[in-house]
Amino acid sequence: MKKEFQLLDRREFFRDAAKAAAVAATVGAAARASAQRARPNPFAYDVSHLEKTDSKLISHEEIQRWRAPYSEARRLALAPGGELLVASGNYVTTFSAEGERGLEIALTEPARALTVSEEGLIYIGLRDHIEVFDAKGQRQATWDSPARKTWFTGLALVKDEVIAADAGNRVLLRYDRAGKLLDRLGARDRERNVPGFTVPSPHLIVRLAPDGLLRVNNPGRHRVEAYSLDGDFVLAWGQPGMGIRTFCGCCNPINFTLLPDGRFVTCEKGLPRVKIYSLQGEFESVVAGTESFPENAKACASRGLGDCTQGGLDAVADAQGRIFILDYVTGEIRVMKQKA
């Protein structure tokens, strides 16, 4: 009996020892794995020092913030009366400058381009065609899709014409106000010294500057270019680089707008930041730096999206020089005023 008892004891001893060893091995492996998971990456791609802006360069402060009504907020526009139009989800919604919600236009797909005429007509660029609405939100016209790969991302009104930026085909299209296609501008043409737009992701914007020339971003060349209405390439400014004076990543600026005096407000993705450049394209100041958009910066840095085509910002400026910024990732609209 004693012997048996001893045997049992020994068996238990071995079983317990084996169990303890297994637990120790598992714990050890788990600890090793978690240590390996947590340890610093010797191959880290470190841009953390670029995510903080020198406070001396920041010229604006936030005075208000609200959220776009739907997800996938992508575009802002200002009506001549100062109302803000926001394209989010399959809607365009109007807001007073104070953020009070007004008219809402339902669309069949998200809007990527938006502008409003003096008469209150709202021009909306959907992916491959343009729709026109009156000030009450009633659809007045639907223009045909001009080409197979069309992807409208920008709209500007010039005299009695509409200029549409087609990122898919990398051209500007000139329409009359009835939707008749008049001309194609900006396609690469060596004989005319037209460099052509390089658009790695769908961000091509056109604005009319006070000097009467069109301004267009050329994101793959990291610059803003000026064109006559006849399509002559006039000038360009902008440099690639991660530093604050330059345009970062593969393709920036993705958006820009003009202040009442014609200076430029540019928006970048990757390092989301909004900056001001002079009429000649010299860097002046930062409206809001990367630290102001942590979620947006993370959208490109984290997993899940797999690329940086989801992050980004849009901006418009009103007659008082206030700058409205739309954050694609959070859907927030911020109103920025120049610091006293």
Place this chain on the structure above:
Amino acid sequence: MTENPTNDPTSRRTFLRNGARIAAMTGLGALGGVLAGRSNADAWVWQIDPQKCVRCGNCATECVLEQSAVKCVHSYAICGYCNLCTGYFEPEPNALTTAAENQLCPTAAIRRTFIEDPYYEYSIDEDLCIGCAKCVEGCTRFGNGSLFLQIRHDRCVRCNECAIARTCPGDAFRRVPASQPYLLKETH
């Protein structure tokens, strides 16, 4: 305003891109064939889900092989053929040239080839690539995300438990059928 079709960079680029893409996919496809022929009994292999990878660096250091079986793969269909490729260049390069100090890759495994102003093509020298994901992070963070990691099954020795999978902070490793051993990124 017309454009001379022979000078059309789009068509030429598309041509080049399609050629490269077919070549790239053919390479992986052929390797898949090699793998399928290796063993029918063990029909599952490890692979990385590119959407889950957080570019931690473990793929370069944790593989049981002296040089990791994980390599960078390039999806030409997604690539922007950018002059400032953030997968190729250091975050703040001195110049956009191929000089060693401007390159991000620790082993200079990425080749940059001029196609036509302002387009460049990037390709991976797999013998030099150690799977560190530095270029993947640069491209994902600032570009179109066309660079990503895959276990190359012509190199992987098919450990029962993949040593990298055990430490992967993104839980990016999973078993896939040996007949379809790659998880490719083809669109955004």
